[in-house]
Amino acid sequence: MNRTLNRWRTWVWVLPAVILLVVFVYYPIVENIRLSFFSWSAFSARPTFVGLDNYRTAAADPVFWRSLLNNTLFAVTSLVFQVGFSLVLAAVLEEFVHQRLRGLLRTIYFIPAAISITVSGILFSFIYNPQIGLLNSALSAVGLDSWTHAWLGEQGTAMWSIIGMSQWQSFGYTAVLFVVAIQRVPREFYEAAKVDGAGPVRSFFTVTVPLVREMTTLIIILTISGAFLVFNEVMVMTAGGPSNTSQVLGTWLYRNAFMNDDMGYAAAIATVIFVITFAIAAVQLAVSRRRRIQW
Amino acid sequence: MVMTSAPTPAPVQRATLVRPVSRAHRIGGIFRVAARPLMWLGLVVLAIAVIYPLLWMVFSSFKDNSEVFNNPWGMPGELRWHNFAQAGQAGVVRYFTNSVIVTSASILTTTLISAWAAYGLVRLRIPFGGPVLLLLLGGLMVAPTVALIPLFGLLQRLGIFDTYWALIILYTAFRIPFTTFLIRAYMLDLSPDVDEAARLDGASRTQIFWRIILPMCRPILVSAALLQALFAWNEFVFALVFISNGDMKTLPVGLMDMQSRLLTDWPVQFAGLTMAALPMIVLFLIGQRQFLRGLSDGIGK
Numbered sequence A: 001m002n003r004t005l006n007r008w009r010t011w012v013w014v015l016p017a018v019i020l021l022v023v024f025v026y027y028p029i030v031e032n033i034r035l036s037f038f039s040w041s042a043f044s045a046r047p048t049f050v051g052l053d054n055y056r057t058a059a060a061d062p063v064f065w066r067s068l069l070n071n072t073l074f075a076v077t078s079l080v081f082q083v084g085f086s087l088v089l090a091a092v093l094e095e096f097v098h099q100r101l102r103g104l105l106r107t108i109y110f111i112p113a114a115i116s117i118t119v120s121g122i123l124f125s126f127i128y129n130p131q132i133g134l135l136n137s138a139l140s141a142v143g144l145d146s147w148t149h150a151w152l153g154e155q156g157t158a159m160w161s162i163i164g165m166s167q168w169q170s171f172g173y174t175a176v177l178f179v180v181a182i183q184r185v186p187r188e189f190y191e192a193a194k195v196d197g198a199g200p201v202r203s204f205f206t207v208t209v210p211l212v213r214e215m216t217t218l219i220i221i222l223t224i225s226g227a228f229l230v231f232n233e234v235m236v237m238t239a240g241g242p243s244n245t246s247q248v249l250g251t252w253l254y255r256n257a258f259m260n261d262d263m264g265y266a267a268a269i270a271t272v273i274f275v276i277t278f279a280i281a282a283v284q285l286a287v288s289r290r291r292r293i294q295w
Numbered sequence B: 001m002v003m004t005s006a007p008t009p010a011p012v013q014r015a016t017l018v019r020p021v022s023r024a025h026r027i028g029g030i031f032r033v034a035a036r037p038l039m040w041l042g043l044v045v046l047a048i049a050v051i052y053p054l055l056w057m058v059f060s061s062f063k064d065n066s067e068v069f070n071n072p073w074g075m076p077g078e079l080r081w082h083n084f085a086q087a088g089q090a091g092v093v094r095y096f097t098n099s100v101i102v103t104s105a106s107i108l109t110t111t112l113i114s115a116w117a118a119y120g121l122v123r124l125r126i127p128f129g130g131p132v133l134l135l136l137l138g139g140l141m142v143a144p145t146v147a148l149i150p151l152f153g154l155l156q157r158l159g160i161f162d163t164y165w166a167l168i169i170l171y172t173a174f175r176i177p178f179t180t181f182l183i184r185a186y187m188l189d190l191s192p193d194v195d196e197a198a199r200l201d202g203a204s205r206t207q208i209f210w211r212i213i214l215p216m217c218r219p220i221l222v223s224a225a226l227l228q229a230l231f232a233w234n235e236f237v238f239a240l241v242f243i244s245n246g247d248m249k250t251l252p253v254g255l256m257d258m259q260s261r262l263l264t265d266w267p268v269q270f271a272g273l274t275m276a277a278l279p280m281i282v283l284f285l286i287g288q289r290q291f292l293r294g295l296s297d298g299i300g301k
Helices: A002-009 A011-035 A053-059 A062-096 A099-114 A117-127 A134-141 A158-184 A187-195 A200-211 A213-228 A232-237 A249-258 A263-289 B009-060 B065-070 B082-123 B129-140 B144-157 B164-188 B193-200 B205-216 B218-234 B237-242 B251-262 B266-286 B288-300
Strands: none
Touching: A002 A011, A011 A263, A011 B082, A011 B129, A011 B144, A011 B164, A053 A263, A062 A099, A062 A158, A062 A200, A062 A213, A062 A249, A062 B009, A099 A158, A099 B009, A099 B266, A117 A158, A117 A232, A117 B009, A117 B251, A117 B266, A134 B009, A158 A213, A158 A232, A158 B009, A158 B288, A187 A200, A200 A213, A213 A263, A232 A249, A232 B251, A249 A263, A249 B144, A249 B237, A263 B144, B009 B266, B065 B266, B082 B129, B082 B164, B082 B205, B082 B218, B082 B251, B082 B266, B129 B164, B144 B164, B144 B237, B164 B218, B164 B237, B164 B288, B193 B205, B205 B218, B218 B266, B218 B288, B237 B251, B251 B266, B266 B288
């Protein structure tokens, strides 16, 4: 009896963490799924059960689909720049750039990741600004006046302008993670490749790519789930406009919950986000459980 | 005639062995001659593309409105520090203070609670320790956005809506999983002999934790604290939804408010952005090594 009590006393160590997680992370998730079957507003006394109505609303809502598309565009573009481009960049830095300079370039590329999305979002809304912005001014300077736009104000360019800002902010972050992974590859592999006569391009594909695969998979997954959680940059730069063309799931949820006061529908959107990100995280878990490459 | 004379086996073998190598040499050769300068050009252009917007921000924060319009690429004519004073009065100082309070409090709670839990999980046989670990792992997968609507009601019922506590508690709860795993991975590499020696000297688990384990974990605690600082300083969703009092807002949300208030007072806006961006850039430059270790350990678990 006493022994059991003593054993349970060890719960003192994990109790604060467990309580915080259960109350502020797990309970809200479960509650959110439940609420998505109700129709209610922040100030209504009693939510009414409506079954799958909120999900039917989503299926028939063009802005919902537009948001999903925008999240997908975000994911695909980020894969190209933050995985493909960053991996090549990391390999080039490690292969060709002298130690000192390499550190400097790495630091420079990483800096945007240290500032808040709000700051970079507002900064880029100034850069895209037709009156004071650098972008139009640069285009005019090289004779491309016809390319100038009110970048965030036009339906065709708003979403891409936001996505572009995000690449500026994040490619250095993933490049640094790739650098860390490449540094973990034993030098002998590169030397062996060199002895066999492989040039830098060849050793990139035969040594670097396969041996940093684990990091690549993780970054791919982080990038995709990040793209489906995008919120801050859109809120700051366009708030989803013009005419909802740059709406993403997160901002559409926010708008329905706190502007349109349709909490039930917002909860349904949140559940969709949960399912998507949870599925991606489950893949991550399955992948990281797989045996690591041995050397 | 030549075709009828079958090649001897040896050259065939040689050819299959050598061909890919020589092709690689050719590509490598082209790469070295033509692509090297292009590569350097690319690296430099990229560095400028990253740095220039930030320099533009800093330069513009010293300009006046006409310079911002008419001389966007140039340096400011004089250093107008009063732009910063104005930005400070327009709210930046308030938001800054709020951010410092919320960030430092959540660093303290997150690292302590996480290190506390990590030690228990690593060194003690806790009943249902496995499920606790799974609970933490699951917490890694949950995105803040998804919990937003129920939390809105929950925080109101708890009476902490629109207080610093709302943000401090949420920033702690949502970061405990990541931070615990980060610290746990480090503790797993510590030798249990130290604990045992201290036990023999009559030290309690709590004493061991505070006096021996925490000091030994210093490097990873610094990394954890820096990553928490980066997270809390920049967090947006919770700060937007759970703080409605304008005086309580943190920098990311406050700056957005300020932008809609100041509209075309560009230099003051730029000054506000500069003031918000600088602390994290400086912190990153100082603690770069710890930042990167935390990132690579945290992500490579």
